[in-house]
Amino acid sequence: MEQRIEKIKQQLQAQSYKLTSQREAIVRILLQNEKDHLSAEEVFMLVREVEPDIGLATVYRTLELLTELKILHKMNFGDGVARYDLHTENSEHHHHHLVCVKCGAVDEIMDDMLGPIEQKVEKEYHFKILDHRLVFHGTCYRCTGLPKPDHLI
């Protein structure tokens, strides 16, 4: 935890940004909820328990800054709010999402599986791929009563 905060601090300072107490509190919230995909409002609610005087605008500005620095992924599941996801060491380009249409849960697949498809796309569509987003909509194991898959965290 402290290590990862330190790393982010360095990434900020490398561009002469500061890790203020507000920013640190936001990052800690993101680290503590790494499995979730929090919206700005959700981060705001959580961070307020630690930094009661923080403003919503600061949360938005911090999330935007962290997104620019590629520390966060900003994404959109179609529910009208942007959601954010911490980049962990090896998750950058290699995870997908399962969005349950019944309960709204969002699970992550840590397996990329798109390699062959990307090769085909680059070759057949002359498109240089930088990133991808793959989201499956359907019914999760909780809602179908199936056991929790071993592959999920």
Place this chain on the structure above:
Amino acid sequence: MEQRIEKIKQQLQAQSYKLTSQREAIVRILLQNEKDHLSAEEVFMLVREVEPDIGLATVYRTLELLTELKILHKMNFGDGVARYDLHTENSEHHHHHLVCVKCGAVDEIMDDMLGPIEQKVEKEYHFKILDHRLVFHGTCYRCTGLPKPDHLI
């Protein structure tokens, strides 16, 4: 064109909705711009040339209705507006998008390619897939100076 309008009319009437002149004008705009991914505002601008008195709210309500009836796909490329895509006979579950980070162009891949991945996901993650969204971000053939791929429309 007329055939497809007729079909949509029937789909509406099956649920006792009407194909009013405003709705028909909107559907015609969508049919005429099938390759694009229009936003509500863009549909509004185009449809106003035909139905000058139409209101923006009607456009939103119609797009929502057509989405509920699965005639349209509502999607989100992260630019702050929802975009809509007509379901053609065989495109329903089987096309992806290439979003160019340089020029903003959105091209379509008509090839599904996800079959094997979906099987794996259903099996390993106990997730019953109803739909998927796959978007690649990168540089398109126009911006890299490559020839137009045969696979694109």
Place this chain on the structure above:
DNA sequence: TTGGTTGCAAAGGTTTTGCAGAGTT
């Protein structure tokens, strides 16, 4: 002192909603 940073409030942009009137069946 010079910049970056913050909270607040206001503004911006997209989408939804309330309502009375109009149109259909």
Place this chain on the structure above:
DNA sequence: AACTCTGCAAAACCTTTGCAACCAA
């Protein structure tokens, strides 16, 4: 008449921005 549908305006929402005060190097 009952019901859907429409346009308008207002509201609701999420997000961004202007600004004066604040803080750290």
